[in-house]
Amino acid sequence: MPINLPHILRQVEEACKASPCNQKFCRLVAVSKEKPIQSIIKAYNFGQRHFGENKIIHLYDKSYAPELINSCPDIKWHFIGRIQSNKIRKLAGVNNLYMVETVDSMDHADILNSTWGLNHQIPLNIMIQVNTSGEPRNSALLHNSIFREEWHQTH
Incomplete structure:
Protein backbone atom coordinates (compact mmCIF):
# COMPACT_ATOMS: atom_id res chain seq x y z
CA MET A 1 0.00 0.00 0.00
CA PRO A 2 1.45 3.37 -0.92
CA ILE A 3 2.43 5.62 1.95
CA ASN A 4 1.11 8.59 -0.05
CA LEU A 5 -2.56 7.55 0.25
CA PRO A 6 -3.50 10.77 2.10
CA HIS A 7 -1.96 12.76 -0.77
CA ILE A 8 -3.89 10.70 -3.34
CA LEU A 9 -7.15 11.21 -1.41
CA ARG A 10 -6.53 14.98 -1.37
CA GLN A 11 -5.90 14.93 -5.12
CA VAL A 12 -9.16 13.05 -5.71
CA GLU A 13 -11.01 15.54 -3.50
CA GLU A 14 -9.52 18.50 -5.40
CA ALA A 15 -10.39 16.92 -8.76
CA CYS A 16 -13.96 16.39 -7.57
CA LYS A 17 -14.26 20.03 -6.53
CA ALA A 18 -12.93 21.18 -9.92
CA SER A 19 -15.32 18.93 -11.83
CA PRO A 20 -18.70 20.15 -13.06
CA CYS A 21 -20.11 16.73 -12.13
CA ASN A 22 -21.90 16.01 -8.88
CA GLN A 23 -19.16 15.62 -6.25
CA LYS A 24 -21.30 13.11 -4.38
CA PHE A 25 -20.46 10.51 -7.03
CA CYS A 26 -16.71 11.12 -7.19
CA ARG A 27 -14.68 8.75 -5.04
CA LEU A 28 -11.66 6.49 -4.96
CA VAL A 29 -12.43 2.79 -4.59
CA ALA A 30 -9.41 0.88 -3.30
CA VAL A 31 -9.29 -2.64 -4.68
CA SER A 32 -8.50 -4.80 -1.69
CA LYS A 33 -8.46 -8.24 -3.30
CA GLU A 34 -5.72 -10.46 -1.93
CA LYS A 35 -4.72 -7.75 0.55
CA PRO A 36 -4.46 -8.68 4.23
CA ILE A 37 -6.97 -7.23 6.65
CA GLN A 38 -4.25 -5.13 8.32
CA SER A 39 -3.59 -3.33 5.01
CA ILE A 40 -7.28 -2.50 4.68
CA ILE A 41 -7.34 -1.16 8.25
CA LYS A 42 -4.24 0.92 7.55
CA ALA A 43 -5.81 2.45 4.42
CA TYR A 44 -9.03 3.06 6.36
CA ASN A 45 -7.06 4.88 9.07
CA PHE A 46 -5.58 7.12 6.36
CA GLY A 47 -9.12 8.10 5.34
CA GLN A 48 -10.05 5.57 2.65
CA ARG A 49 -13.64 4.36 3.06
CA HIS A 50 -14.61 2.63 -0.20
CA PHE A 51 -13.09 -0.79 -0.91
CA GLY A 52 -13.74 -3.15 -3.81
CA LEU A 68 -12.65 -4.98 10.15
CA ILE A 69 -16.02 -4.58 11.85
CA ASN A 70 -14.33 -3.19 14.97
CA SER A 71 -11.69 -1.05 13.25
CA CYS A 72 -13.66 0.16 10.20
CA PRO A 73 -17.26 0.78 11.28
CA ASP A 74 -18.29 2.85 8.25
CA ILE A 75 -16.40 0.94 5.55
CA LYS A 76 -18.28 0.84 2.25
CA TRP A 77 -17.87 -2.33 0.21
CA HIS A 78 -18.16 -2.44 -3.58
CA PHE A 79 -18.52 -5.63 -5.58
CA ILE A 80 -16.48 -5.10 -8.75
CA GLY A 81 -16.54 -8.58 -10.30
CA ARG A 82 -18.79 -10.54 -12.58
CA ILE A 83 -21.91 -11.82 -10.84
CA GLN A 84 -22.73 -15.52 -10.91
CA SER A 85 -26.42 -16.33 -10.46
CA ASN A 86 -25.78 -18.94 -7.77
CA LYS A 87 -23.90 -16.42 -5.59
CA ILE A 88 -26.27 -13.44 -5.72
CA ARG A 89 -27.99 -14.32 -2.44
CA LYS A 90 -24.60 -14.41 -0.69
CA LEU A 91 -23.75 -11.04 -2.27
CA ALA A 92 -26.97 -9.55 -0.88
CA GLY A 93 -25.85 -10.67 2.59
CA VAL A 94 -22.55 -8.76 2.54
CA ASN A 95 -22.16 -6.51 5.59
CA ASN A 96 -21.91 -2.80 4.64
CA LEU A 97 -22.41 -3.49 0.92
CA TYR A 98 -22.52 -0.07 -0.74
CA MET A 99 -22.53 -0.81 -4.46
CA VAL A 100 -22.62 -3.58 -7.04
CA GLU A 101 -20.73 -2.27 -10.04
CA THR A 102 -21.49 -4.78 -12.74
CA VAL A 103 -25.09 -5.91 -13.12
CA ASP A 104 -25.28 -7.28 -16.65
CA SER A 105 -28.72 -8.92 -16.83
CA MET A 106 -32.25 -8.28 -15.66
CA ASP A 107 -32.39 -11.77 -14.14
CA HIS A 108 -29.47 -10.85 -11.88
CA ALA A 109 -31.05 -7.48 -11.07
CA ASP A 110 -34.33 -9.17 -10.12
CA ILE A 111 -32.69 -11.75 -7.84
CA LEU A 112 -30.49 -9.11 -6.23
CA ASN A 113 -33.44 -6.77 -5.75
CA SER A 114 -35.65 -9.42 -4.14
CA THR A 115 -32.95 -10.78 -1.81
CA TRP A 116 -31.64 -7.33 -0.87
CA GLY A 117 -35.14 -6.11 -0.03
CA LEU A 118 -35.69 -8.88 2.52
CA ASN A 119 -33.13 -7.49 4.98
CA HIS A 120 -32.50 -3.87 4.04
CA GLN A 121 -34.58 -0.70 4.19
CA ILE A 122 -32.41 1.40 1.86
CA PRO A 123 -31.97 0.69 -1.85
CA LEU A 124 -28.71 -0.83 -3.07
CA ASN A 125 -26.55 1.24 -5.42
CA ILE A 126 -25.88 -0.60 -8.67
CA MET A 127 -24.20 0.13 -11.97
CA ILE A 128 -25.72 -1.46 -15.04
CA GLN A 129 -23.34 -2.81 -17.66
CA VAL A 130 -24.52 -1.73 -21.12
CA ASN A 131 -23.44 -3.33 -24.39
CA THR A 132 -23.20 -0.30 -26.68
CA SER A 133 -21.41 -2.16 -29.49
CA GLY A 134 -24.26 -4.61 -30.08
CA GLU A 135 -21.83 -7.54 -30.16
CA PRO A 136 -23.68 -10.65 -28.96
CA ARG A 137 -20.64 -12.08 -27.16
CA ASN A 138 -20.57 -9.15 -24.70
CA SER A 139 -22.46 -9.96 -21.52
CA ALA A 140 -24.46 -6.83 -20.78
CA LEU A 141 -27.81 -5.24 -21.41
CA LEU A 142 -28.18 -4.01 -24.96
CA HIS A 143 -28.38 -0.22 -25.12
CA ASN A 144 -31.69 -0.30 -27.00
CA SER A 145 -33.33 -2.34 -24.23
CA ILE A 146 -32.52 0.00 -21.35
CA PHE A 147 -35.89 1.76 -21.38
CA ARG A 148 -37.77 -1.53 -21.51
CA GLU A 149 -35.67 -2.80 -18.61
CA GLU A 150 -36.31 0.39 -16.63
CA TRP A 151 -40.04 -0.12 -17.16
CA HIS A 152 -39.61 -3.74 -16.04
CA GLN A 153 -38.09 -2.60 -12.74
CA THR A 154 -40.80 -0.04 -12.00
CA HIS A 155 -43.87 -2.12 -12.89
Missing part, protein backbone atom coordinates in the same frame (compact mmCIF):
# COMPACT_ATOMS: atom_id res chain seq x y z
CA GLU A 53 -13.57 -6.91 -4.11
CA ASN A 54 -14.07 -8.97 -7.26
CA LYS A 55 -14.96 -12.30 -5.63
CA ILE A 56 -18.15 -12.62 -3.64
CA ILE A 57 -16.75 -15.13 -1.15
CA HIS A 58 -13.78 -12.87 -0.29
CA LEU A 59 -16.04 -9.84 -0.05
CA TYR A 60 -18.47 -11.70 2.20
CA ASP A 61 -15.73 -13.04 4.47
CA LYS A 62 -13.97 -9.68 4.80
CA SER A 63 -17.25 -7.90 5.50
CA TYR A 64 -17.78 -10.10 8.57
CA ALA A 65 -14.17 -10.19 9.78
CA PRO A 66 -14.28 -9.04 13.43
CA GLU A 67 -11.11 -6.93 13.04
Whole structure:
Protein backbone atom coordinates (compact mmCIF):
# COMPACT_ATOMS: atom_id res chain seq x y z
CA MET A 1 0.00 0.00 0.00
CA PRO A 2 1.45 3.37 -0.92
CA ILE A 3 2.43 5.62 1.95
CA ASN A 4 1.11 8.59 -0.05
CA LEU A 5 -2.56 7.55 0.25
CA PRO A 6 -3.50 10.77 2.10
CA HIS A 7 -1.96 12.76 -0.77
CA ILE A 8 -3.89 10.70 -3.34
CA LEU A 9 -7.15 11.21 -1.41
CA ARG A 10 -6.53 14.98 -1.37
CA GLN A 11 -5.90 14.93 -5.12
CA VAL A 12 -9.16 13.05 -5.71
CA GLU A 13 -11.01 15.54 -3.50
CA GLU A 14 -9.52 18.50 -5.40
CA ALA A 15 -10.39 16.92 -8.76
CA CYS A 16 -13.96 16.39 -7.57
CA LYS A 17 -14.26 20.03 -6.53
CA ALA A 18 -12.93 21.18 -9.92
CA SER A 19 -15.32 18.93 -11.83
CA PRO A 20 -18.70 20.15 -13.06
CA CYS A 21 -20.11 16.73 -12.13
CA ASN A 22 -21.90 16.01 -8.88
CA GLN A 23 -19.16 15.62 -6.25
CA LYS A 24 -21.30 13.11 -4.38
CA PHE A 25 -20.46 10.51 -7.03
CA CYS A 26 -16.71 11.12 -7.19
CA ARG A 27 -14.68 8.75 -5.04
CA LEU A 28 -11.66 6.49 -4.96
CA VAL A 29 -12.43 2.79 -4.59
CA ALA A 30 -9.41 0.88 -3.30
CA VAL A 31 -9.29 -2.64 -4.68
CA SER A 32 -8.50 -4.80 -1.69
CA LYS A 33 -8.46 -8.24 -3.30
CA GLU A 34 -5.72 -10.46 -1.93
CA LYS A 35 -4.72 -7.75 0.55
CA PRO A 36 -4.46 -8.68 4.23
CA ILE A 37 -6.97 -7.23 6.65
CA GLN A 38 -4.25 -5.13 8.32
CA SER A 39 -3.59 -3.33 5.01
CA ILE A 40 -7.28 -2.50 4.68
CA ILE A 41 -7.34 -1.16 8.25
CA LYS A 42 -4.24 0.92 7.55
CA ALA A 43 -5.81 2.45 4.42
CA TYR A 44 -9.03 3.06 6.36
CA ASN A 45 -7.06 4.88 9.07
CA PHE A 46 -5.58 7.12 6.36
CA GLY A 47 -9.12 8.10 5.34
CA GLN A 48 -10.05 5.57 2.65
CA ARG A 49 -13.64 4.36 3.06
CA HIS A 50 -14.61 2.63 -0.20
CA PHE A 51 -13.09 -0.79 -0.91
CA GLY A 52 -13.74 -3.15 -3.81
CA GLU A 53 -13.57 -6.91 -4.11
CA ASN A 54 -14.07 -8.97 -7.26
CA LYS A 55 -14.96 -12.30 -5.63
CA ILE A 56 -18.15 -12.62 -3.64
CA ILE A 57 -16.75 -15.13 -1.15
CA HIS A 58 -13.78 -12.87 -0.29
CA LEU A 59 -16.04 -9.84 -0.05
CA TYR A 60 -18.47 -11.70 2.20
CA ASP A 61 -15.73 -13.04 4.47
CA LYS A 62 -13.97 -9.68 4.80
CA SER A 63 -17.25 -7.90 5.50
CA TYR A 64 -17.78 -10.10 8.57
CA ALA A 65 -14.17 -10.19 9.78
CA PRO A 66 -14.28 -9.04 13.43
CA GLU A 67 -11.11 -6.93 13.04
CA LEU A 68 -12.65 -4.98 10.15
CA ILE A 69 -16.02 -4.58 11.85
CA ASN A 70 -14.33 -3.19 14.97
CA SER A 71 -11.69 -1.05 13.25
CA CYS A 72 -13.66 0.16 10.20
CA PRO A 73 -17.26 0.78 11.28
CA ASP A 74 -18.29 2.85 8.25
CA ILE A 75 -16.40 0.94 5.55
CA LYS A 76 -18.28 0.84 2.25
CA TRP A 77 -17.87 -2.33 0.21
CA HIS A 78 -18.16 -2.44 -3.58
CA PHE A 79 -18.52 -5.63 -5.58
CA ILE A 80 -16.48 -5.10 -8.75
CA GLY A 81 -16.54 -8.58 -10.30
CA ARG A 82 -18.79 -10.54 -12.58
CA ILE A 83 -21.91 -11.82 -10.84
CA GLN A 84 -22.73 -15.52 -10.91
CA SER A 85 -26.42 -16.33 -10.46
CA ASN A 86 -25.78 -18.94 -7.77
CA LYS A 87 -23.90 -16.42 -5.59
CA ILE A 88 -26.27 -13.44 -5.72
CA ARG A 89 -27.99 -14.32 -2.44
CA LYS A 90 -24.60 -14.41 -0.69
CA LEU A 91 -23.75 -11.04 -2.27
CA ALA A 92 -26.97 -9.55 -0.88
CA GLY A 93 -25.85 -10.67 2.59
CA VAL A 94 -22.55 -8.76 2.54
CA ASN A 95 -22.16 -6.51 5.59
CA ASN A 96 -21.91 -2.80 4.64
CA LEU A 97 -22.41 -3.49 0.92
CA TYR A 98 -22.52 -0.07 -0.74
CA MET A 99 -22.53 -0.81 -4.46
CA VAL A 100 -22.62 -3.58 -7.04
CA GLU A 101 -20.73 -2.27 -10.04
CA THR A 102 -21.49 -4.78 -12.74
CA VAL A 103 -25.09 -5.91 -13.12
CA ASP A 104 -25.28 -7.28 -16.65
CA SER A 105 -28.72 -8.92 -16.83
CA MET A 106 -32.25 -8.28 -15.66
CA ASP A 107 -32.39 -11.77 -14.14
CA HIS A 108 -29.47 -10.85 -11.88
CA ALA A 109 -31.05 -7.48 -11.07
CA ASP A 110 -34.33 -9.17 -10.12
CA ILE A 111 -32.69 -11.75 -7.84
CA LEU A 112 -30.49 -9.11 -6.23
CA ASN A 113 -33.44 -6.77 -5.75
CA SER A 114 -35.65 -9.42 -4.14
CA THR A 115 -32.95 -10.78 -1.81
CA TRP A 116 -31.64 -7.33 -0.87
CA GLY A 117 -35.14 -6.11 -0.03
CA LEU A 118 -35.69 -8.88 2.52
CA ASN A 119 -33.13 -7.49 4.98
CA HIS A 120 -32.50 -3.87 4.04
CA GLN A 121 -34.58 -0.70 4.19
CA ILE A 122 -32.41 1.40 1.86
CA PRO A 123 -31.97 0.69 -1.85
CA LEU A 124 -28.71 -0.83 -3.07
CA ASN A 125 -26.55 1.24 -5.42
CA ILE A 126 -25.88 -0.60 -8.67
CA MET A 127 -24.20 0.13 -11.97
CA ILE A 128 -25.72 -1.46 -15.04
CA GLN A 129 -23.34 -2.81 -17.66
CA VAL A 130 -24.52 -1.73 -21.12
CA ASN A 131 -23.44 -3.33 -24.39
CA THR A 132 -23.20 -0.30 -26.68
CA SER A 133 -21.41 -2.16 -29.49
CA GLY A 134 -24.26 -4.61 -30.08
CA GLU A 135 -21.83 -7.54 -30.16
CA PRO A 136 -23.68 -10.65 -28.96
CA ARG A 137 -20.64 -12.08 -27.16
CA ASN A 138 -20.57 -9.15 -24.70
CA SER A 139 -22.46 -9.96 -21.52
CA ALA A 140 -24.46 -6.83 -20.78
CA LEU A 141 -27.81 -5.24 -21.41
CA LEU A 142 -28.18 -4.01 -24.96
CA HIS A 143 -28.38 -0.22 -25.12
CA ASN A 144 -31.69 -0.30 -27.00
CA SER A 145 -33.33 -2.34 -24.23
CA ILE A 146 -32.52 0.00 -21.35
CA PHE A 147 -35.89 1.76 -21.38
CA ARG A 148 -37.77 -1.53 -21.51
CA GLU A 149 -35.67 -2.80 -18.61
CA GLU A 150 -36.31 0.39 -16.63
CA TRP A 151 -40.04 -0.12 -17.16
CA HIS A 152 -39.61 -3.74 -16.04
CA GLN A 153 -38.09 -2.60 -12.74
CA THR A 154 -40.80 -0.04 -12.00
CA HIS A 155 -43.87 -2.12 -12.89
